[in-house]
Amino acid sequence: MSDKNRETANVGAGLWKGVGMWAWLFHRVSGLVLVLYLFAHIAVISQARLRGAAGFDTLFKTLESPFFVILDLALIAAVLYHGLNGVRVLLFDLGVGIRQHKSLWWAAVAGGVASLAVFAVISFTFIAQG
Amino acid sequence: MRRDVIETHAGGMWLWLLQRVTAVVLVVGLAVHLIVLHAFNLGDLSYDNVAARVASWFFAAVDLSLLGAGLFHALNGTRMVLLDYGFTGSNRRVLAAVLWVVGVVSFAYGTWALWPWLTA
Numbered sequence: 001m002s003d004k005n006r007e008t009a010n011v012g013a014g015l016w017k018g019v020g021m022w023a024w025l026f027h028r029v030s031g032l033v034l035v036l037y038l039f040a041h042i043a044v045i046s047q048a049r050l051r052g053a054a055g056f057d058t059l060f061k062t063l064e065s066p067f068f069v070i071l072d073l074a075l076i077a078a079v080l081y082h083g084l085n086g087v088r089v090l091l092f093d094l095g096v097g098i099r100q101h102k103s104l105w106w107a108a109v110a111g112g113v114a115s116l117a118v119f120a121v122i123s124f125t126f127i128a129q130g
Numbered sequence: 131m132r133r134d135v136i137e138t139h140a141g142g143m144w145l146w147l148l149q150r151v152t153a154v155v156l157v158v159g160l161a162v163h164l165i166v167l168h169a170f171n172l173g174d175l176s177y178d179n180v181a182a183r184v185a186s187w188f189f190a191a192v193d194l195s196l197l198g199a200g201l202f203h204a205l206n207g208t209r210m211v212l213l214d215y216g217f218t219g220s221n222r223r224v225l226a227a228v229l230w231v232v233g234v235v236s237f238a239y240g241t242w243a244l245w246p247w248l249t250a
Binding site for chain 2: 060
């Protein structure tokens with residue numbers, strides 16, 4: 001490959017051919033989603049002290065509606081991806097598996113999908129039971 | 131090495147290490163948290179349900195370490211993202227100071243919110 005081709009092959013779609021950039025981008029996006037969720041979570045749970053037991057339980061009834069259970073499932077997906085890809089990053093920091101980084105990414109995705117399926121069964125069973 | 135290059139890394143090693151340590155705390159703690167709450171207590175979550183769980187020192191410790199580790203990991207992660215978008219020199223230190231204040235205040239607020247459960 002000439003120098004000119006090597007330069008252009010690494011921009012635009014070329015940069016996105018490998019899994020590495022997607023792994024990084026999904027990690028960053030899921031991380032930012034989780035940051036927002038953490039503060040929302042603190043705000044919701046602190047309603048226990050602000051509203052007391054009765055107010056807290058009323059709020060939780062709303063959060064058990066199908067809409068919020070499905071949002072929770074999306075949250076689980078973000079946690080699973082960020083956590084499993086994070087383990088992959090930790091392994092690289094220890095010098096493990098750098099040459100296998102692509103297969104490790106697919107392993108993380110497969111593990112995430114399998115775990116998400118378990119949570120999906122639990123969630124939809126819960127929704128079906130009302 | 132140019133001074134600004136050194137500066138970019140100065141003080142970064144301990145935060146980098148803490149990001150890894152909190153990552154491990156979060157992977158283990160969230161596995162416990164999510165399985166216990168969303169697999170075994172789904173539909174039963176309520177003020178009293180939380181009180182019964184947090185009465186054990188184990189779950190009190192899990193919740194407080196998730197609060198602390200989660201806030202550190204989230205805010206340091208936010209800092210890592212922002213550092214990719216032109217925060218240099220004194221801006222970096224102001225950003226770090228602001229994030230520390232947000233983190234400490236949020237940890238204090240979270241602990242305050244959990245206090246009636248922790249001391250029940």
